[in-house]
Amino acid sequence: MVRNTLTELEQSTDTVSFIGGWLCLDFINTINWCDSDKPNDRIQSYPDLLVWSQQADILTGHEAQQLLEEAKLHPQKAELTFMRAIALRETLFRVFSAIVDHDTPDARDLAAFNKELREAMTLLQIRPTKTGYTMGYQGEEKALDRILWVITRSAANLLTSDKLSRIKKCAAPDCAWMFLDMSRNRSRRWCAMNDCGNREKARRYYKRKTA
Numbered sequence: 576m577v578r579n580t581l582t583e584l585e586q587s588t589d590t591v592s593f594i595g596g597w598l599c600l601d602f603i604n605t606i607n608w609c610d611s612d613k614p615n616d617r618i619q620s621y622p623d624l625l626v627w628s629q630q631a632d633i634l635t636g637h638e639a640q641q642l643l644e645e646a647k648l649h650p651q652k653a654e655l656t657f658m659r660a661i662a663l664r665e666t667l668f669r670v671f672s673a674i675v676d677h678d679t680p681d682a683r684d685l686a687a688f689n690k691e692l693r694e695a696m697t698l699l700q701i702r703p704t705k706t707g708y709t710m711g712y713q714g715e716e717k718a719l720d721r722i723l724w725v726i727t728r729s730a731a732n733l734l735t736s737d738k739l740s741r742i743k744k745c746a747a748p749d750c751a752w753m754f755l756d757m758s759r760n761r762s763r764r765w766c767a768m769n770d771c772g773n774r775e776k777a778r779r780y781y782k783r784k785t786a
């Protein structure tokens with residue numbers, strides 16, 4: 576089902592917290608495993624992806640509306656793009672999990688990632704603006720998968736940056752959110768203190784009380 580207007584789009588998802596410190600990590604965190612047997616997935620359709628992209632500043636409202644129109648014209652293509660996005664999210668989760676564990680990512684995951692990266696890079700171009708130049712993608716206005724290109728590039732930039740050792744996974748046992756620990760002494764343990772950190776504190780408190 577493809578929704579009709581942006582207002583409907585905006586109302587369809589609750590506010591997301593962006594705690595990853597890097598776009599591709601925030602994308603991984605669109606699925607929330609906390610406090611439930613079933614994950615709470617914010618991206619369950621192509622329009623959900625548009626909503627998140629707006630919140631993540633990948634798309635403006637106008638660009639999201641344009642892609643929504645395009646998705647209505649090509650529902651099958653939109654569904655395929657949605658499935659590709661979920662596959663990319665899983666690939667990125669496995670790749671960055673391996674890095675957190677000081678492991679080498681699976682070659683199949685890197686191959687899948689590189690396939691997305693090639694697609695993103697083919698269309699990358701420089702455009703003049705009033706004050707300088709900007710990067711963009713050829714034909715992006717109507718490209719349903721332009722969101723994937725931006726996420727893929729964000730992941731490539733992180734993988735080749737000096738921040739690899741700062742990537743962490745939340746210490747709460749039921750949370751798999753990832754973030755960049757930019758604290759000076761690298762002491763950050765939780766995705767968000769007022770969420771997982773406090774829950775963990777409460778858990779320990781009741782454990783002590785019942786002990």
Ligand SMILES: [Zn+2]
Pocket residue numbers: 745746747750751752765766767771772
């Ligand atoms: Zn957490």
